[in-house]
Amino acid sequence: MSYASALEAARAIKEGETTSQKLTQAAFDAINQTDQDVSAYVSLLKEEALEQATRVDARIKSGECRSPLAGVPIGIKDNLNLKGSKTTCSSKMLENFVSPYTATAVQKVIDADLIPVGKLNMDEFAMGSSTENSAFFTTKNPWNLDCVPGGSSGGSAATVASNQVLLSLGSDTGGSIRQPAAFCGVVGFKPTYGRVSRYGLVAFASSLDQIGPFSRTIEDTAHVLSIICGHDAHDSTSLQMDVPDFSTACMGDVKGLKIAVPEELFGEAIDEGVRQRVQDSLDLFVEQGASYDIVSMTSFNAALASYYIIAPAEASANLARFDGVRYTHRSSDGETLKEMIVASRGEAFGEEVKRRIMVGTFALSSGYYDAFYVKAQKARTVMRREFDRIFSDYDVVLSPTTPSVAFPFGAKEDPMQMYLNDSATIPANMAGLPAVSLPCGFSDGMPVGLQLVGKPCDEAMLIKMGYAFQQQTDFHKRDAEGFSR
Amino acid sequence: MYSYRCFLYFNFIFFNLYLFFLLWIVVLVIVVELFFSVGYTGVMDLSMEDLEKTVSLAHLTVKEEKKEMYLSQMQSILDQVDTIDALDLADVKPTETVVEQGQFLREDIPVKPDDLHLEKNAPLWEEQAFRVPRILKR
Missing domain, CATH: 1.10.20 (Histone, subunit A)
Structure with a gap:
C-alpha cells in the first residue's frame, strides 16, 4: 500500500487517481511479496475481492458511494463469519468450516464498500497472546521476524504493520486487539461492550468479546467505528443507542483534560523502556494542556485472576458445541456417540484451548462454583465500581498497553508468564469500557503501545486524545524495515 | 409417692437429654447444610x-x-x-453482564431448514439429519 492512511487511499479513488480494483490488486501483490515472511493470512478471497472492487468502482463512478472509505481493502480476523468463505478460528476443529452467513460487523464493512481480501491468522479460538497457539502456523512480527506479533489478533495487527492492507478487523476479549496493536506499532481499538454486534463472531467469552478495528491512524479507526457500531437485533447484548459520527472527534486539543494513571499498571513490573515511552507521552499531553495524577486502583491486582476464571468458564460453555456432529471435524475413533465426541474434541483442540476449557469446567463444577466463578464475578463488580470512582474525577485512564515489547517465539512457555501480558488490558474488558492502543515510541527497536481507557460509550474522547497525540508524533508513520510503503 | 417422684425425676432427665440430643441434631444439620451450600472456600x-x-x-x-x-x-x-x-467482597453482587439496559429478545423469524445449509458443514449427513454413532454399545 503506497498510501499513508485508508482515508487518503479512499480519497485517491474518489478523485480518479487510482481505482479500488488497482488498490485491491496492490494489496494482493503486497501479500504475495511479504506474506511468506509474515504469515498473516489463513485464506485469501482474491476472486471475490476483485469482483467486488469492480462493482465498487462502478458505484463510485456513478456517484452512488457515500462511504468515506469506499474501495479500500480490509483484512478480517478468521473468527468472523463471511458467507461462503472458510472461518477456521485457526483451529483444526473448524479447518473446513464454511460460513453459512455473514457477521453483522463484516456485512457493515461490505455495505460501506470496503473490500475484504482475506481471513487473518489468530490464536486458536482467540485464546492466546502471541498467535503461537494457531493450529496452522505462527504469524511473525514485521518489526522483528523472530518475535511474536502478539495475540490473539496477531494476523490482523501484522497485516497492517507490514503494509499489506491499511485496515483490518479483530476481536478483543482480554486485550486481543490492543496487545498485538502495541507489539506491531499500529492503532488497535476495542469499543464499549455492546457497541458492535457480536452476531457472527465465533464466541470465546460472551460477556467480554468485542469486535474492533486496526489501522495506522486514529482517523481511519474513527471512520471504521462509525461503520461497524450500532444496534443489531441479532445480538441481545447490542446497545440500543445512536452512534455518533466518530470522525468529528478528530479535532481540537486536550487542554483541561484530566488523566488518571493507575500505579498498579505503572510500577516495577513494567519494562524500563516501555515506562519511559509512556512517561514521554504523558509529558506530551501535559505540554498540550492536560494534567495527570497517579491514582490507586487496587482491584487491578485481582484482574488477571478473575479474568482467567470468568473467560475460561464462559469458553467451556461456548466451545461445548464443537462435538463432532455439526462442525466439520469428526474423529474416526469411538464406537458410541459419547466416545466419538470425546475423541473429536481431544484430537482437534490445541493445548491452550484444552487448558482453558478444563479451568472453566472446574470453576463451574459442583462445590467450586461459588469459590471461583462467583468470587471472580464479584471482583468484576469491584473493578467496575473503581472505574466509576476514577471517572467521576478524570476523563481517561492511561497506562502502557503491555508490560514489555514483543518477545521472541517460545520465550513464554509457562502460561502464567504469557497471561501477564494481558495485565493492563484486562480491566477494560471486565468493565466493558472502550480502550485504544496507540504507537508511542520504541524500546530496543520494537514498538511500544500507549493505552487509553474511556468512560462507557465515550469512544469520542479516546479518538480526540489519539488524534491530538498523532498530530504531535510520527510513530504511526514509521515502517518496519523491509515493509515500507 | 416415692416411686411417683422417681418417675417424675426420670421423666425430667430423659426429657432434657432428649432436648439436648435434638439440639445437636439441629446444629449438625445446619453445619452440613452450610458446608454444601457454600462449598469450597479456600x-x-x-x-x-x-x-x-x-x-x-x-x-x-x-x-x-x-x-x-x-x-x-x-x-x-x-x-x-x-x-x-x-x-473486600462483603455485600458485593456478582457482575454477570456489563450491559445495563437489560437484554432484549427480537421477534422470531421463521426460516426453512434448507436455508441454513447444515449439510455443508456436517461430518455425516443423511436423509436431512446429522448421522451419529449409536448411543449404547452393542
Missing part, C-alpha cells in the same frame, strides 16, 4: 483425580504424559484466586 491442592474428573466432565482427552503438566498449570492458575481474596 485455596486447594488439585489432585490427579480432580484433573481426570475435569477432563471427563469437559468431554476431552489428554495424553498420559501431559497430565502432570496440565495439573501443575491448572494449580498455578487457580492459586491466583488469592489475589481476589485480598479484595
Whole structure:
C-alpha cells in the first residue's frame, strides 16, 4: 500500500487517481511479496475481492458511494463469519468450516464498500497472546521476524504493520486487539461492550468479546467505528443507542483534560523502556494542556485472576458445541456417540484451548462454583465500581498497553508468564469500557503501545486524545524495515 | 409417692437429654447444610483425580504424559484466586453482564431448514439429519 492512511487511499479513488480494483490488486501483490515472511493470512478471497472492487468502482463512478472509505481493502480476523468463505478460528476443529452467513460487523464493512481480501491468522479460538497457539502456523512480527506479533489478533495487527492492507478487523476479549496493536506499532481499538454486534463472531467469552478495528491512524479507526457500531437485533447484548459520527472527534486539543494513571499498571513490573515511552507521552499531553495524577486502583491486582476464571468458564460453555456432529471435524475413533465426541474434541483442540476449557469446567463444577466463578464475578463488580470512582474525577485512564515489547517465539512457555501480558488490558474488558492502543515510541527497536481507557460509550474522547497525540508524533508513520510503503 | 417422684425425676432427665440430643441434631444439620451450600472456600491442592474428573466432565482427552503438566498449570492458575481474596467482597453482587439496559429478545423469524445449509458443514449427513454413532454399545 503506497498510501499513508485508508482515508487518503479512499480519497485517491474518489478523485480518479487510482481505482479500488488497482488498490485491491496492490494489496494482493503486497501479500504475495511479504506474506511468506509474515504469515498473516489463513485464506485469501482474491476472486471475490476483485469482483467486488469492480462493482465498487462502478458505484463510485456513478456517484452512488457515500462511504468515506469506499474501495479500500480490509483484512478480517478468521473468527468472523463471511458467507461462503472458510472461518477456521485457526483451529483444526473448524479447518473446513464454511460460513453459512455473514457477521453483522463484516456485512457493515461490505455495505460501506470496503473490500475484504482475506481471513487473518489468530490464536486458536482467540485464546492466546502471541498467535503461537494457531493450529496452522505462527504469524511473525514485521518489526522483528523472530518475535511474536502478539495475540490473539496477531494476523490482523501484522497485516497492517507490514503494509499489506491499511485496515483490518479483530476481536478483543482480554486485550486481543490492543496487545498485538502495541507489539506491531499500529492503532488497535476495542469499543464499549455492546457497541458492535457480536452476531457472527465465533464466541470465546460472551460477556467480554468485542469486535474492533486496526489501522495506522486514529482517523481511519474513527471512520471504521462509525461503520461497524450500532444496534443489531441479532445480538441481545447490542446497545440500543445512536452512534455518533466518530470522525468529528478528530479535532481540537486536550487542554483541561484530566488523566488518571493507575500505579498498579505503572510500577516495577513494567519494562524500563516501555515506562519511559509512556512517561514521554504523558509529558506530551501535559505540554498540550492536560494534567495527570497517579491514582490507586487496587482491584487491578485481582484482574488477571478473575479474568482467567470468568473467560475460561464462559469458553467451556461456548466451545461445548464443537462435538463432532455439526462442525466439520469428526474423529474416526469411538464406537458410541459419547466416545466419538470425546475423541473429536481431544484430537482437534490445541493445548491452550484444552487448558482453558478444563479451568472453566472446574470453576463451574459442583462445590467450586461459588469459590471461583462467583468470587471472580464479584471482583468484576469491584473493578467496575473503581472505574466509576476514577471517572467521576478524570476523563481517561492511561497506562502502557503491555508490560514489555514483543518477545521472541517460545520465550513464554509457562502460561502464567504469557497471561501477564494481558495485565493492563484486562480491566477494560471486565468493565466493558472502550480502550485504544496507540504507537508511542520504541524500546530496543520494537514498538511500544500507549493505552487509553474511556468512560462507557465515550469512544469520542479516546479518538480526540489519539488524534491530538498523532498530530504531535510520527510513530504511526514509521515502517518496519523491509515493509515500507 | 416415692416411686411417683422417681418417675417424675426420670421423666425430667430423659426429657432434657432428649432436648439436648435434638439440639445437636439441629446444629449438625445446619453445619452440613452450610458446608454444601457454600462449598469450597479456600485455596486447594488439585489432585490427579480432580484433573481426570475435569477432563471427563469437559468431554476431552489428554495424553498420559501431559497430565502432570496440565495439573501443575491448572494449580498455578487457580492459586491466583488469592489475589481476589485480598479484595473486600462483603455485600458485593456478582457482575454477570456489563450491559445495563437489560437484554432484549427480537421477534422470531421463521426460516426453512434448507436455508441454513447444515449439510455443508456436517461430518455425516443423511436423509436431512446429522448421522451419529449409536448411543449404547452393542
